[in-house]
Amino acid sequence: MSTTVDLSPISGPSAWRGDELSRSTEWIYLLNDAERAELEAAGRRFAADDPDLRTVTAADYPLDACAGLIGECARQMDSGRGFVLVRGLRTEEYGDTVAAAIFYVMGLHLGTPMAQNQHGDVLDHVIATSDKTLDDPTALPSRVRDRLPFHSDSSDVVALMCLRGARAGGASSLVSGTTIYNEILRRRPGLAHLLFEPWHWDWRRQDPDAPADTYTSPICSYVDGIFSTYAGSSMIFSAQDYPEVPRLTPEQIEVLHLFDEIAQEPGLPLDMDFQPGDVQWLLNYAALHSRTEYVDHPEPERRRHLLRLWLRRDVGRPLVPGFGKNVVKAHDEEKTWVPGGRFRIGEAAVPNYDWGL
Structure with a gap:
């Protein structure tokens, strides 16, 4: 394993700019009739069978006609631009339960679904259940309408399916971690090396049951020619609340702010206006994600509503030891879940409106 970093610009398909991609549709995969028919049939059978979401496998619901679709999603995440939108x-036409079943079957063919909350739910929802803002420390980012900062999630893959869009706003925003790194290297080359050093991340805020207040991970990994990022400066800054964590240096603070500023610069992010039925597959190591602020429809049944999957995708991607939330994943395999999880597709397709109130 070679982890040598020579602090040179990173090239390749993951080094994209949003203003360039927005002029094309190369990042959108349009289903053909055979693929759509197979997914719909699989979704209806899945909904009728009603399997346990924790134990069902891809082999139970083969997707022969969709081999090209699954292969392209895998290729783009693993060695391409890092994401793809399936439309x-x-x-x-067939409602939330069958839509959720289709989404889940696709997910099974691209990884292993992970629990997303203390109940162990493997299918979750992005929908505003309160009028809180992110200034409120009790607000859940997935349950408010604020613009979100660019960040990485707790999984190898994060996927979203749009059931209903917002009245206004609510675009899904992606930005290339590779491009951010290249820009930092170009503008402040003396700071770039800090991204490859260990940082303390707030574990307690992400998981109240965490066995420690923090874990450590670099922001960037470069192993055997593969570049990866893991970002979310708010978790680094909030880790400073714990007295045992070393204080950030002025240079570290500067590079964190620079990272966030570059991520938001016009031209770098790609904004997607989700249409009902759109499915976005994203490798967390290749791109960061956020969303724009949005306004909901007044009718509750028309609220912006996305389904979300977190997947483990074990394809041997080389990473420096301890990169990202690997320690969190190991902890999740051992933890005891709070009763109340929804592990059948019919109930899992309905949001838990007790969250985020």
Whole structure:
């Protein structure tokens, strides 16, 4: 394993700019009739079978006609730009349960679903359940309408399916971690090396049951020619609340702010206006994600509503030891879940409106 970093610009398909991609549709995969028909049939069978979401496997629901679709999603995440948007599902015709079943079957063919909350739910929802803002420390980012900062999630892959869009706003925003790094290297080369050093991340805020207040991880990894990022400066800054954590240096604070500033610069992010049925597959190591602020429809049944999957995707991607939330993943395999999880597709397709109140 070679982890030598020579602090040179990183090239390749993961080093993209949003203003360039927005002029094309190369990042959108349009389903053909055979793929759509197979996914719809699999979703209806899945909904009828009603399997346990924790134990069902891809082999139980083969997708022969979709081999090209699954292969392209895998290729783009593993060695391409890091994401793909799949378009063409008619979710408004067959309702949320079948739509959720299709989404889950696709997920099974691209990784292993992970628990996303203390109940162990493996299918979660992004929907505003309160009028809180992110200034409120009790607010859940997935349950408010604020713009979110660019960040990485707790999984190898994060996937979203749009059931209903917002009245206004609510675009899904992605930005290339590779491009951010290249820009830092170009503008402040003396700070770039800090991204490869260990940082303390707030574990307690992410998981109240965590066995420690913090864990450590670099922001960037470069192993055997593969570049990866893991970002979320708010978790680094909040880790400073613990007295045992070393104080950030002025240079570290500067590079964190620079990272966030570059991520938001016009031209770098790609904003996607989700349509009902759109499915976004994203490798957390290749791109960061956020969303723009949005306004909901007044009717509760028309609220912006996305389904979310977190997947483990074990394809041997080389990473420096302890990169990202690997320690969190190991802890999740051992923890005891709070009763109340929803592990059948019919109930899992309905949001838990007790969250984020």
